[in-house]
Amino acid sequence: MLEHEHSYGDWQKDETQHWKECRCGKKTEVGNHTFDDWTITKEPTTTETGSRERTCSICKYTQTETLPVHTHDVHDEAWKYDETQHWQECSCGEKLNVANHTYGDWKVTKEATETEAGSRERGCAVCEYVQVEIIPEIGHEHGIHDETWKYDKTQHWQECSCGEKLNVANHTYGDWKVTKEATETEAGSRERDCTVCEYVQVEIIPEIGHEHGIHDETWKYDKTQHWQECSCGEKLNVANHTYGDWKVTKEATETEAGSRERGCAVCEYVQTEAIPATETGEPTDSTDPTDSSDSQGQQDPSGDTGSPQTGDSSNMMLWISLMLASGGGVLGMLLYRRKKAAAEK
Numbered sequence: 001m002l003e004h005e006h007s008y009g010d011w012q013k014d015e016t017q018h019w020k021e022c023r024c025g026k027k028t029e030v031g032n033h034t035f036d037d038w039t040i041t042k043e044p045t046t047t048e049t050g051s052r053e054r055t056c057s058i059c060k061y062t063q064t065e066t067l068p069v070h071t072h073d074v075h076d077e078a079w080k081y082d083e084t085q086h087w088q089e090c091s092c093g094e095k096l097n098v099a100n101h102t103y104g105d106w107k108v109t110k111e112a113t114e115t116e117a118g119s120r121e122r123g124c125a126v127c128e129y130v131q132v133e134i135i136p137e138i139g140h141e142h143g144i145h146d147e148t149w150k151y152d153k154t155q156h157w158q159e160c161s162c163g164e165k166l167n168v169a170n171h172t173y174g175d176w177k178v179t180k181e182a183t184e185t186e187a188g189s190r191e192r193d194c195t196v197c198e199y200v201q202v203e204i205i206p207e208i209g210h211e212h213g214i215h216d217e218t219w220k221y222d223k224t225q226h227w228q229e230c231s232c233g234e235k236l237n238v239a240n241h242t243y244g245d246w247k248v249t250k251e252a253t254e255t256e257a258g259s260r261e262r263g264c265a266v267c268e269y270v271q272t273e274a275i276p277a278t279e280t281g282e283p284t285d286s287t288d289p290t291d292s293s294d295s296q297g298q299q300d301p302s303g304d305t306g307s308p309q310t311g312d313s314s315n316m317m318l319w320i321s322l323m324l325a326s327g328g329g330v331l332g333m334l335l336y337r338r339k340k341a342a343a344e345k
Contacts, residue, residue, distance in 0.1 A: 011059035018059035034058055043092070044070040072096060079127035086127035102126055106133075114140045114162070142166060149197035156197035172196055176203075184210045184232075212236060219267035226267035242266055246273075254278045 008020035008028055019030040033056035041064075044050030050067035075091040087098040101124040109132075112118030118135035145161040157165040171194040179202075182188030188205035215231040227235040241264040249272075252258030258275035 013056070013059045013061040015061075015063070018056060018061060031058070033061055033063070035063060038065075040067070042067070044068060046070050046072075081124070081127045081129040083129075083131075086124060086129060099126070101129055101131070103131065108135070110135075112136065112138045114138060151194070151197045151199040153199075153201075156194060156199060169196070171199055171201070173201065178205070180205075182206065182208050184208060221264070221267045221269040223269075223271075226264060226269060239266070241269055241271070243271065248275070250275070252276060252278055 004024055006022040006024065006026050006028075008022055010020070011018050012021050012027075013019075013033070017030060017032055019027045021027050035054040035056055038052045038054045040050065040052045042050040042052075044067040046069060049069055051064060052067055053062050053064045055062045070092055072090040072092065072094050074088045074096055076089060079086045079088055080095075081087070081101070085098055085100055087095040090096055103122045104125055106120045106122045108118065108120045110118040112135040114137060117137055119132060120135055121130050121132045123130045140160075140162055142160040142162070142164050144158045144166055146159060149156045149158060150165075151157070151171070155168055155170055157168040160166055173192045174195055176190045176192045178188065178190045180188040182205040184207060187207050189202060190205055191200050191202045193200050210230075210232055212230040212232070212234050214228045214236060216229060219226045219228055221227070221241070225238055225240055227238040230236055243262045244265055246260045246262045248258065248260045250258040250260075252275040255277055257277050259272060260275055261270050261272045263270045
């Protein structure tokens with residue numbers, strides 16, 4: 001009997017296996033299906049079943065399975081969230097356990113300043129959402145950051161850290177203190193301090209200007225006047241001498257002149273005058289021949305006025321000589337005029 005030679009055709013399959021089979025019924029390459037992943041062909045809903053299928057990669061057998069009506073269930077414990085709510089999701093994508101965030105306390109992550117905004121945050125106690133909020137600039141509130149007083153010529157103040165002036169007021173001064181006395185030729189100075197800040201006001205004291213005054217009671221004098229002097233040299237209380245009576249200091253004789261003197265009643269000036277010998281009878285001022293007192297009619301003790309005395313032959317001859325000389329001069333002048341007039345004709 002001849003041996004049968006098997007001949008296998010296409011894959012045969014059932015729900016669990018696949019194989020190839022000869023017409024004699026001999027099976028070969030028998031094996032369980034090797035399926036790919038499930039593919040949903042119809043999504044189940046809460047009211048209708050769905051379906052899915054998968055195919056054997058060898059024999060191409062397709063297994064179909066019914067998906068039951070969907071019952072929502074959390075398939076992932078992780079919470080999803082947005083800015084207002086959190087939730088969990090069913091495998092179908094349906095949101096479950098939806099609720100608003102439940103926040104803890106705020107935590108400042110950056111302090112706000114006068115020039116920059118800050119920030120704070122708070123986390124949801126259920127999910128991982130963190131709410132972040134901007135803290136606006138706090139706005140400046142003036143305050144004294146340095147107790148030191150600043151000042152100018154009229155006011156003092158304290159300063160805020162922003163530079164704003166606080167507690168501005170005019171200076172409050174104490175008493176003036178002279179730092180340099182003014183004189184007749186140089187200005188002086190004085191100053192006074194503000195009782196609040198360290199400002200010192202300085203003021204010039206003008207030259208006091210010279211006011212004449214007697215700095216020495218001693219009288220100065222010359223032959224005609226006496227005076228007192230100011231420190232600047234100006235003469236004050238100038239006046240002619242005021243004399244007392246003459247006092248003979250030496251009697252005149254027939255051959256020798258004498259002398260007399262009188263003192264000023266104000267100063268120490270003493271006027272001295274010579275008394276001529278009694279033969280001439282005319283006193284001579286030895287101090288000043290042109291003294292103003294003589295021009296005012298001062299007389300000597302004997303009452304002599306300076307005119308010739310009767311019976312004084314020497315003086316008489318002098319007067320006669322003077323008269324003759326005067327007459328000769330007049331006569332000569334007349335003769336000169338006549339000769340000149342004749343020559344002009």
